[in-house]
Every structure is written in structure tokens, then in C-alpha cells.
Amino acid sequence: MTIHLGLIGCGWIAQTQHLPAIRAIDSIRVSACTDLDSARCAAFAAQHDIPSNAPSTQALLENPAINAVAILTPPSTHADLLVAALDAGKHVYVEKPLALTLEDCDRMIEAAQTNPHLKVMVGFNLRFHRFTELMRAAHEKFGSPHLIQSTFTNAAYTYDAGHWRAAQGQGGDIISDLAIHHFDLWNALTGRRITEVFAHQQGIDADSVSVTVSARLEDAAMATGTFSNHAIYHNAVTSFTSKGAVHADFYRFDGFNTTPAPNPVGGAGMLIARARDFVTHLPAARSIMCGGGDFAGAYRRAWAHFANCIEKDTTPISTLADGRAAALVAIAAHESLRAGMPIQTESTLVYGSKR
Ligand SMILES: NC(=O)c1ccc[n+]([C@@H]2O[C@H](COP(=O)([O-])OP(=O)(O)OC[C@H]3O[C@@H](n4cnc5c(N)ncnc54)[C@H](O)[C@@H]3O)[C@@H](O)[C@H]2O)c1
Numbered sequence: 457m458t459i460h461l462g463l464i465g466c467g468w469i470a471q472t473q474h475l476p477a478i479r480a481i482d483s484i485r486v487s488a489c490t491d492l493d494s495a496r497c498a499a500f501a502a503q504h505d506i507p508s509n510a511p512s513t514q515a516l517l518e519n520p521a522i523n524a525v526a527i528l529t530p531p532s533t534h535a536d537l538l539v540a541a542l543d544a545g546k547h548v549y550v551e552k553p554l555a556l557t558l559e560d561c562d563r564m565i566e567a568a569q570t571n572p573h574l575k576v577m578v579g580f581n582l583r584f585h586r587f588t589e590l591m592r593a594a595h596e597k598f599g600s601p602h603l604i605q606s607t608f609t610n611a612a613y614t615y616d617a618g619h620w621r622a623a624q625g626q627g628g629d630i631i632s633d634l635a636i637h638h639f640d641l642w643n644a645l646t647g648r649r650i651t652e653v654f655a656h657q658q659g660i661d662a663d664s665v666s667v668t669v670s671a672r673l674e675d676a677a678m679a680t681g682t683f684s685n686h687a688i689y690h691n692a693v694t695s696f697t698s699k700g701a702v703h704a705d706f707y708r709f710d711g712f713n714t715t716p717a718p719n720p721v722g723g724a725g726m727l728i729a730r731a732r733d734f735v736t737h738l739p740a741a742r743s744i745m746c747g748g749g750d751f752a753g754a755y756r757r758a759w760a761h762f763a764n765c766i767e768k769d770t771t772p773i774s775t776l777a778d779g780r781a782a783a784l785v786a787i788a789a790h791e792s793l794r795a796g797m798p799i800q801t802e803s804t805l806v807y808g809s810k811r
Pocket of ligand 1: 464465466467468469470490491492493496513528529530531533551552553579580581620633
């Protein structure tokens, strides 16, 4: 079965990650693209040899040859586009964050429930990183973690005044854009609901902040995260159980290791174990580098998984419910910054008057 995919949004993430990943999957053909910026769309279609350059999303969705779409547009547009795509009978891959309000998340979930034969996957690419797979396997051995420590930082960027990332409340902030990947990992790696969120922030300059987020999870588990868009690139998660620790440093080829208990802190045994970990990663290093690195591999695995779910009629591992769960934590973190206190994720502050 060939999946004829339409890309909605021809911006940075479409160009740098999705298109190269999709092109590596035999069963998917990029048959059309569209963008509010028609000049950008035309240039993108010409550069990548995409047969149809649709004048609007509606025109793309009316094309009966297209059976799936990728929504690669700013967060505030995801809900309307996803509902329209499902109404038009298309499977959907939608970028994170799923949405900026719970009302929008719920609209999407409702639309998916009325179209249960269509597949919807949220693009939490870190779920498909090889270290996340290894973390899951280690947790099978050590048990579900009761403590998680995360860091995700980026270099400082400035965007043009008109760009959605530069606008207040459009999802370009550190919580909705970056931290949400780790909120999703906290959910995915523990299988536990996050019940309370407490966030602090410090402004660094007009465009940059550092944020810390502490969260209580069900069953006495906790997570803390440090996030900044004014630092060097760093992206790492460590989880702890009484049987051991599991560490994934996503930007290193040798960044995965486990420390089983008992833990001879700083002793020769631990140093030898780290040296052994490094050597263990060496054979994979060449093929990972030839394949464009771990993140390119994660996007390819995500797209292969989406295609497989359509072909085999199975449920994607990164669902709308997962997207909503991570969005809920992001909304609670924003609320905590405003209120200056911890926020229960079930509270009316988070849900607003609709609940
Ligand atoms: N998974 C990740 O790690 C990751 C990384 C970067 C971006 N993203 C996500 O991808 C999405 C896009 O980000 P980006 O960096 O590519 O942004 P971008 O601004 O570079 O591209 C967005 C494109 O969408 C177009 N667009 C806007 N509204 C539209 C609409 N209603 N219909 C059609 N086209 C529309 C814009 O003209 C632009 O070309 C965001 O949700 C972002 O959070 C995810």
C-alpha cells in the first residue's frame, strides 16, 4: 500500500527533518504540499520535486489521491487543521505541541473518536530516539522509575517580530516548545499521570528565559526539569529506581548507560563500567553517523511507525491522549508561573470554566 502524503506547512521542521525522513520510507510518497506562504510552498515543491503545490489547505484536503497529511504548522493552527483533515478522511501526523489549550486538545480527540478508522499520531520524536527504546528496556529490568531528572537547553535565537515563535502565547516559549518533549517522556517512561506542577523562571534577556519545573506523579514519583533557550545544546534524562539508574544523553552517540545497584560510588568498578559503556557504543557509531545522526534516525522510525500503523490498522504509540497529557503539564506550568504556586493538574485554574 502506498501512502500519498500531503504536507501542510513547508517551514523549518518540514525542510530539515520530516522530508528527509519521509523520503527514506518506501511506502510513503509526498504527493502534495501547501503553506499560507504560497511563494515558500512553490519553492519547496520545486526544490523537492513534489508533484502538487496546492493553493490552500482546503484544496489539498479535497484531493482524493491524498490519504494522509502531516501538520507542520505553528501550534495555534493544529486543532483547526487536524479537525478539517479528519473530516476530509485523511490520516494525520501532527507536530508537537498538540495544542495550546485543553479545549483544542478535546476538539481533536472528539474528531478522532468520530473517525476511528483514521490514524492520528503526535510528533514526539524523542519517543523514537534509540536511547528512549533502551530506557524502556532498562525499566523492564529495574522497574518503573520513582525519580526523573531532565535537562533540555538550546542556544539563543532571535526571530523576526512577525514570526510565531516571537509572539506571546503562540507556543514558541520554552515550556510549550522545548520542555513539552520531556513532559511527554516523563509520562511515557513512567506510565504515571502528572498530578502537580510547580514552575519557576528567570528572564535572561528580552527573548530568553530559564525555567525549572518540578512535578509530582502518581504513586509517589517525582520529576524535575531544567530548560533554557539561552545555553548550549543539551538534552538528557536520568531516571532512578531502587534497583538502579538509567541515563540518556540524547546528543552523544555513547550517551546511554545504566548503573545497577549496589553502586560503588566513584570506585574503580564504576569507572570500568563507564569505559565499557563507551566501547559498547562504538560499533553502532559509524552507521548512526552515516544515517545523519540519532535525530534523523528518530524521525525515520517515527514515520516508519506511522506508515506501519496505517498499513496494519494498529494504534500509534504517540496518541492524541499523550499529546493532551503533555499539553496539560505545559498549561499547568504556565499557570504556575502566573500564580507563583504549585498547580494541581486537575484544578479549575488549568481547565478553565469549561470543565
Ligand atoms: N519535534 C520537534 O523537535 C520540533 C522542532 C521544531 C518545530 N517543531 C514543531 O513544528 C511546527 C512547525 O515549526 P517550524 O519550526 O517548522 O515553524 P516555521 O515557522 O518554520 O514553519 C511553519 C510553516 O507553516 C506555515 N503556516 C502557518 N500557518 C499555516 C496554516 N494555517 N496553513 C498552512 N501553512 C501554515 C508558515 O507559513 C510556515 O511556512 C510547530 O508546531 C513546532 O512546535 C517540532
